[in-house]
Amino acid sequence: MTAVRAEPATTGAVAMQRPGLKVPIALGVFALLAVLLLALLAPAGTSTFSLSASGSGAVQLPQIPLHARTTGIVVSLLAVLMAIGSGLLVRAGRRVPLWYTVVFAVILVVGFLAWATAGHTLPVTGLLESALALSAPLIFGALGGVVSERVGVVNIAIEGQLLAGACVSAVVASITQNLVVGLIGALVAGVLVSFVLAAFSIKYVVNQVIVGVVLNVLVLGLTTFFYETVLVNASDTLNSPPRFANLPIPGLSLIPVVGPVLFDQSVITYLMYVAVVAVFVGLYRTRWGLRVRAVGEHPQAADTVGIDVGRTRFWNVALAGAIVGIGGAYFTLGSVGAFSQNMTSGAGYIALAAVIFGGWDPLRASLAGLLFGFASSLQNTLGILGSPVPSDVLLTLPYVVTIFAVAGLVGRVRGPAAAGRPYLKG
Amino acid sequence: MRLELHGITKRFGALTANDRIDLDLRPGEIHGLLGENGAGKSTLMNILYGLYQADEGRVLLDGEEQHFTGPGDAMRAGIGMVHQHFMLVPVFTVAENLMLGHEQARLGFLDLPAARARVREISARFGFDIDPDALVEDLPVGVQQRVEIIKALSRDAQVLVFDEPTAVLTPQETDELMAIMRQLKESGTAIVFITHKLREVREVADRITVIRLGKVVGEAEPTASNSELASLMVGRSVELTVDRTPSAGGDTGLVVEGLTVLDARGHTVVDDVGFSVRRGEILAIAGVQGNGQTELTEAILGLQEHVTGRIELDGRPLTGLPTRRVLHAGVGFVPEDRQEDALVAEFSIAENLMLDRSDGAPFVKGAGLQRRALATFASEKVREFDVRAQSIETAVGRLSGGNQQKVVLARELSRDLRLFVAAQPTRGLDVGSIEFVHERVVATRDAGVPVVVISTELDEVVALADRIAVMYRGRIVGIVPGDTSRDVLGLMMAGEVPEGTRMAA
Ligand SMILES: Nc1ncnc2c1ncn2[C@@H]1O[C@H](COP(=O)(O)OP(=O)(O)O)[C@@H](O)[C@H]1O
Ligand SMILES: [Mg+2]
Numbered sequence: 041m042t043a044v045r046a047e048p049a050t051t052g053a054v055a056m057q058r059p060g061l062k063v064p065i066a067l068g069v070f071a072l073l074a075v076l077l078l079a080l081l082a083p084a085g086t087s088t089f090s091l092s093a094s095g096s097g098a099v100q101l102p103q104i105p106l107h108a109r110t111t112g113i114v115v116s117l118l119a120v121l122m123a124i125g126s127g128l129l130v131r132a133g134r135r136v137p138l139w140y141t142v143v144f145a146v147i148l149v150v151g152f153l154a155w156a157t158a159g160h161t162l163p164v165t166g167l168l169e170s171a172l173a174l175s176a177p178l179i180f181g182a183l184g185g186v187v188s189e190r191v192g193v194v195n196i197a198i199e200g201q202l203l204a205g206a207c208v209s210a211v212v213a214s215i216t217q218n219l220v221v222g223l224i225g226a227l228v229a230g231v232l233v234s235f236v237l238a239a240f241s242i243k244y245v246v247n248q249v250i251v252g253v254v255l256n257v258l259v260l261g262l263t264t265f266f267y268e269t270v271l272v273n274a275s276d277t278l279n280s281p282p283r284f285a286n287l288p289i290p291g292l293s294l295i296p297v298v299g300p301v302l303f304d305q306s307v308i309t310y311l312m313y314v315a316v317v318a319v320f321v322g323l324y325r326t327r328w329g330l331r332v333r334a335v336g337e338h339p340q341a342a343d344t345v346g347i348d349v350g351r352t353r354f355w356n357v358a359l360a361g362a363i364v365g366i367g368g369a370y371f372t373l374g375s376v377g378a379f380s381q382n383m384t385s386g387a388g389y390i391a392l393a394a395v396i397f398g399g400w401d402p403l404r405a406s407l408a409g410l411l412f413g414f415a416s417s418l419q420n421t422l423g424i425l426g427s428p429v430p431s432d433v434l435l436t437l438p439y440v441v442t443i444f445a446v447a448g449l450v451g452r453v454r455g456p457a458a459a460g461r462p463y464l465k466g
Numbered sequence: 467m468r469l470e471l472h473g474i475t476k477r478f479g480a481l482t483a484n485d486r487i488d489l490d491l492r493p494g495e496i497h498g499l500l501g502e503n504g505a506g507k508s509t510l511m512n513i514l515y516g517l518y519q520a521d522e523g524r525v526l527l528d529g530e531e532q533h534f535t536g537p538g539d540a541m542r543a544g545i546g547m548v549h550q551h552f553m554l555v556p557v558f559t560v561a562e563n564l565m566l567g568h569e570q571a572r573l574g575f576l577d578l579p580a581a582r583a584r585v586r587e588i589s590a591r592f593g594f595d596i597d598p599d600a601l602v603e604d605l606p607v608g609v610q611q612r613v614e615i616i617k618a619l620s621r622d623a624q625v626l627v628f629d630e631p632t633a634v635l636t637p638q639e640t641d642e643l644m645a646i647m648r649q650l651k652e653s654g655t656a657i658v659f660i661t662h663k664l665r666e667v668r669e670v671a672d673r674i675t676v677i678r679l680g681k682v683v684g685e686a687e688p689t690a691s692n693s694e695l696a697s698l699m700v701g702r703s704v705e706l707t708v709d710r711t712p713s714a715g716g717d718t719g720l721v722v723e724g725l726t727v728l729d730a731r732g733h734t735v736v737d738d739v740g741f742s743v744r745r746g747e748i749l750a751i752a753g754v755q756g757n758g759q760t761e762l763t764e765a766i767l768g769l770q771e772h773v774t775g776r777i778e779l780d781g782r783p784l785t786g787l788p789t790r791r792v793l794h795a796g797v798g799f800v801p802e803d804r805q806e807d808a809l810v811a812e813f814s815i816a817e818n819l820m821l822d823r824s825d826g827a828p829f830v831k832g833a834g835l836q837r838r839a840l841a842t843f844a845s846e847k848v849r850e851f852d853v854r855a856q857s858i859e860t861a862v863g864r865l866s867g868g869n870q871q872k873v874v875l876a877r878e879l880s881r882d883l884r885l886f887v888a889a890q891p892t893r894g895l896d897v898g899s900i901e902f903v904h905e906r907v908v909a910t911r912d913a914g915v916p917v918v919v920i921s922t923e924l925d926e927v928v929a930l931a932d933r934i935a936v937m938y939r940g941r942i943v944g945i946v947p948g949d950t951s952r953d954v955l956g957l958m959m960a961g962e963v964p965e966g967t968r969m970a971a
Contacts, residue, residue, distance in 0.1 A: 326571070327576060331567075331569075346537050346567045
């Protein structure tokens with residue numbers, strides 16, 4: 041018996057694949073913008089970055105004054121150097137690593153903040169806290185999206201699941217005055233939406249994208265109708281739920297900046313941390329994850345080893361709904377309390393973008409959720425401080441970031457092979 | 467374990483794919499199941515494996531009746547299957563594929579080390595050299611098949627079904643597979659070996675059952691002659707060779723030089739390929755599936771994106787031209803996947819016959835279809851190419867594979883051709899249709915057209931070719947005369963050129 045050759049059969053030698061010029065060009069454009077805007081058009085004045093926590097008790101930190109023009113010059117210089125550096129990397133035939141781009145982005149963001157808040161005090165901790173708050177539902181949504189798509193069902197209905205979770209949790213928690221029951225209500229609501237998605241797309245083989253969109257419209261219509269006819273008139277009894285209080289984790293919550301941002305949060309946020317880790321570890325290290333991925337990649341192969349494809353899909357779509365539903369509760373029980381119509385306002389679609397941007401990986405999808413949350417938070421903060429950027433333009437910021445992220449960095453990633461395709465047995 | 471199938475019947479709508487089939491299998495026996503494409507072999511085995519439910523009939527293991535509701539049941543009962551289309555998850559490692567469905571876990575976490583050890587242990591038993599952590603999609607098909615075998619054995623299969631296992635293998639790999647089957651047989655495994663290749667089944671099987679159109683038509687001993695088996699399989703005596711005179715050999719028609727094709731991921735799939743084809747000559751491109759043949763034909767037709775090099779037809783360049791212009795230059799093309807790339811299943815025969823001529827006379831005038839002209843043309847072609855269908859309005863998707871291919875040929879050969887490229891022209895066809903297609907290909911050659919036939923079937927290559935180019939990993943290993951021996955061709959398909967091989971280029 042001859043030794044087996046281990047090279048791919050379909051391909052000859054791997055051609056020296058030249059890393060694209062896309063990244064250096066993008067960095068270059070941003071560096072030029074930085075030079076123009078941050079250095080040449082810098083406003084006079086100084087921006088103060090305040091690092092203390094909003095609440096009292098934590099260690100008080102110094103305020104960092106940043107002179108707008110000086111910061112602008114330093115930042116744009118760094119940006120230009122890094123852009124050139126990336127160009128050199130590519131010329132040497134190497135890829136620009138992800139951390140390089142991230143560092144570049146962070147530097148630019150700092151420069152932009154100093155520019156935009158010249159003459160004001162920028163509450164950095166508050167900015168980050170609100171970033172996490174705004175990303176929480178996105179991260180739950182993205183996790184649900186990852187689970188659902190990994191098992192082979194495209195989940196456009198994240199938006200509907202979030203909205204249903206928000207509405208039901210508010211009402212249930214108001215009636216019972218019990219937060220845990222409210223959370224369970226959100227979970228059940230998400231699962232119910234999932235059941236419809238699963239039944240139509242798995243059993244009746246209706247196009248999954250269409251079912252998802254229809255579900256979103258349906259949930260929006262139902263909750264709006266319910267809100268206007270019932271909740272508005274009975275807001276005391278049906279729409280005034282208690283809210284989750286913050287539970288600072290002893291010790292950890294005292295760390296400067298990081299502590300208040302990450303470890304002085306409500307139970308839902310801690311649940312989110314658990315969910316991210318659980319989905320990540322579960323997907324790659326457990327029997328459940330192996331089967332989920334097999335069914336989403338090659339359902340027929342899963343079938344031939346005795347895995348029930350339909351059932352696996354059905355219950356994991358339900359699980360995805362449960363995760364997203366909890367994210368919905370964050371809108372109400374986790375932040376403002378009362379439900380209002382269309383209060384998710386498209387978060388589900390942003391979560392969907394995070395799924396794709398994160399390459400169907402739970403960890404990276406969560407990071408993408410954080411990025412989008414940060415963009416929203418930035419827009420809020422700048423709006424409040426009264427920055428030189430018109431507020432209408434600011435409002436588009438999260439969506440612009442989403443589009444750039446998805447359009448620019450995707451393409452390389454490959455989704456689950458059988459996502460969106462129904463499995464029909466012979 | 468003794469396996470008996472009694473009176474298995476399976477219907478798909480009006481079609482009876484299995485008609486009261488009986489089969490029995492003893493431990494330590496290799497049972498050849500021989501039949502043409504579409505005879506119902508896979509259907510029968512899918513019933514045994516629990517993937518399909520039989521309409522009638524019984525499956526007995528050691529005399530006990532079994533009621534499998536799914537492959538899980540069959541596997542538990544000791545039945546394993548190496549599928550015609552591998553059932554491996556491409557993005558999983560070998561070890562992950564092995565454990566899928568019966569995962570060993572510790573505290574809920576996958577026990578990968580155990581799975582790796584199992585891969586190594588079974589590999590060692592058969593002398594395979596397989597890395598348990600290799601991604602399946604990176605492995606050559608021959609190795610993937612071994613992974614399938616390991617997968618089945620890891621479930622302690624007592625009955626092992628090989629469904630057309632040799633279709634994707636080089637002749638040498640086929641020999642190795644047969645050695646593996648014999649080794650399994652020695653250790654007491656009962657084996658069903660499905661094939662439509664006579665030589666293979668005669669070489670390895672202890673008994674042969676022949677199926678035709680869903681029925682068992684006879685049993686044969688491996689000592690039976692090729693022509694006996696062939697006539698049993700086809701139902702009439704068949705000529706195993708194509709009548710053809712040696713090529714007259716005219717001027718050079720097609721010239722390909724330094725052709726390199728990259729796929730979307732930047733891998734080289736066709737690597738510096740060059741050849742020429744004279745008018746009135748058939749150049750066959752042989753090779754195991756997936757060695758760049760598909761991409762080569764697509765590059766000629768203008769269907770590939772990253773192409774460098776030169777393609778010239780009658781002195782005029784084709785490189786970089788859009789497909790429409792390539793067709794207008796007189797290139798006829800039979801793609802390898804006729805259902806996907808050659809036909810629109812829901813369209814009628816007539817509509818499919820004009821698919822590539824929707825931009826002017828004779829079928830289109832202004833923006834309107836010339837229905838009458840089309841009907842006349844279609845009726846004539848249906849007669850000429852012996853397409854068996856109720857009418858020219860029958861949807862092509864409802865025809866058998868052979869008749870579908872005749873529609874494709876009728877369309878492609880009814881233009882004035884300066885080059886004819888046929889990729890896997892007889893894949894999945896019955897013997898009658900194969901003969902017909904071969905005759906047409908030779909007739910096209912005799913009309914003075916340069917012909918390129920791509921085939922993974924050595925029989926077809928040898929039957930048709932005036933010269934043979936063998937491809938391996940995107941390169942042409944060598945171009946040899948049409949009468950080169952199968953042994954030499956087999957070695958070339960694995961990338962080796964034996965010393966003293968005559969070249970013809
Ligand atoms: N799932 C199915 N639905 C309808 N027809 C089928 C199906 N599977 C197979 N057939 C038909 O049954 C016949 C036998 O097919 P198959 O068992 O695959 O043949 P073989 O394996 O001998 O080539 C063919 O005519 C095929 O078209
Ligand atoms: Mg078959």
